Amino acid sequence: MIPERSLEVLRAIVQDYIATKEPVGSKTLVDRHSFGVSAATIRNDMALLEEEELIHAPHTSAGRVPTDKGYRLFVDRLSEVKPLNAAERLAIETFMTGSADLDETLGRTVRLLSQLTNQVAMVQYPTLGKASVRHIELIPASDTRVLMVLITDNGRIQQHVVDLGQNIDEPFIGELRAKLNLLLAGVPLSSVSNKVEGIADSFSPALKAQVSLIVANLIEQVDANRQEKIILAGASNLVRSEQDFPGSISPVLEAIEEQVILLKLISEMQAEQHGVSLRIGRENTFEGLTNASVVVSGYENQGSEIAKLGVIGPTRMDYSTNIASVRAVARYLTKALGN
């Protein structure tokens, strides 16, 4: 068990290092904080912390820097989530009001989050996993093409154009639309492909090909929607904290440009405490993110989590405020989606 004062020393090291970017030594520590003991005593504590691999000295005659493990202990046991100040709350309020459109709401959210944290912010589009079909619309969009619109009960709307390769028979389209809606209204997206299986059989042989085409597209669309999407903002913030990344930030930038990586990362992260999930440094198994930390929180609609949002930055980030910001933005977004 690590004694109380040693943990206080760790907290002080993390805080000072985040604030100054400088490795922090025993002397600076005692006069910046009032421990009531001498520098030599602090040194003993530091030796203990080093043994526990919570801190680490870049070289013999330098101060100490927290390790990933040190940061982890800090956020889990030593840090408090800083409440946002009035200005920040105001920024959130004004940023989030007055947008009805999902695209715009999420766009604003991601920019807000990146401004608030000075990190790279990401927002995942709502997954359709638990959603069900509210309505399917088929609209002739040209001589041979039909626009298919899929509306889900969480308000998400997806559209896709299907080219039938032959002239459209409007009454047929109407009939198909009616049948599809009868069959699928209220059906969870996950069961759509089962439900529509035999539908082509109820049409005349001449039309079967067209029905199959449209149905195949519908299924593809439902599936494609499970393919999730992420939007980013504030990549330049990463460059500003470049010196925090040993080597180059290039791999980091590449990783965050690759949606697949981010989606995988996000999906692996389950809410821990405060409703926020963290990955610190090497806890990220992804090549290129081993010097980065990720802060993620879920946001909800109709009482269940539909997607996540968060920030990515150097391990030397201000966890307290970033966790607070991510959490607050997630809550406001949940609220905004409530309408």
Place this chain on the structure above:
Amino acid sequence: MIPERSLEVLRAIVQDYIATKEPVGSKTLVDRHSFGVSAATIRNDMALLEEEELIHAPHTSAGRVPTDKGYRLFVDRLSEVKPLNAAERLAIETFMTGSADLDETLGRTVRLLSQLTNQVAMVQYPTLGKASVRHIELIPASDTRVLMVLITDNGRIQQHVVDLGQNIDEPFIGELRAKLNLLLAGVPLSSVSNKVEGIADSFSPALKAQVSLIVANLIEQVDANRQEKIILAGASNLVRSEQDFPGSISPVLEAIEEQVILLKLISEMQAEQHGVSLRIGRENTFEGLTNASVVVSGYENQGSEIAKLGVIGPTRMDYSTNIASVRAVARYLTKALGN
């Protein structure tokens, strides 16, 4: 008038500098190229080029580097557009086939362009300026909300949800849909707001409020669509060429994250030769882009230019291949949109 051989020297300097990233001196020049004259003669030519402000010496005892003006003369008069090699053409072909959806097509295009050029690539969404209405659809999306879909004759589809604040009367929606389509089919987007002006009067007073709401939303949507949009890819390429940006790349990244700046920039650029438009270094009046070059080309649908695409990189970029790539991708995109 600058003599022929001096221009050849300039060409050699630009090419060598692009290839090596090193300021190029008279000696290296003569043994890399066969000018048939001595280094001293080349030095005389260089003195001339320096007087014309086409090249510039970073310091007294270093080689020369092209100025913005030098690059400009190079691309205007000395460079040939390199034809793409087989592998590149293949990459374009495979990348662009098999996507019907506009979003996906443009998404692929921008990634393709960034891969091809190793620069930051951008693609502007088609403007609706010259487009006209093909069809308007109104679909109840919940008890009180209506999904409005606007289809334009260039195949673009926009949707928006309107909350009527009261329960929906389906026959009324049907009537309004019919009237709107009768009135607006084939009408250019720019005239939509004029056309629909009096439409509310043809409905009973009880319904006027709802009609006005929907119409207002329609107009807003048409206008909002004139607000253009750009997608980017390959920001990490910028970081890889970081040393080409004196000071920091941070302002460059900020500039390209700011859609408004890019849109303004793009709109100012009119096609020059080869159908491609260039801005080199300080020709970009935007703060933060004064060390960057921009290569842009328009792409077309139905015979008229609908939007632009291009790349952004350091002034020390390979203009010949980048111009070729931008032009080729623009053409393929035009072709892909033809279907």
Place this chain on the structure above:
DNA sequence: ATTGGCACTCAGGTACTTCGAGTGCTAACA
């Protein structure tokens, strides 16, 4: 357990030197 004392380490800064690629100029040459 805490502290003062002390020898030790080592990154980073400063000062100095060397090296060499590249220059501009001049005088000679074709």
Place this chain on the structure above:
DNA sequence: TGTTAGCACTCGAAGTACCTGAGTGCCAAT
């Protein structure tokens, strides 16, 4: 007139040496 060889000069980059001081670990005393 254009070209060339020769030469003195410049100056950044790289190497060397040295110093400084923040920080350390350890020990003996409290």
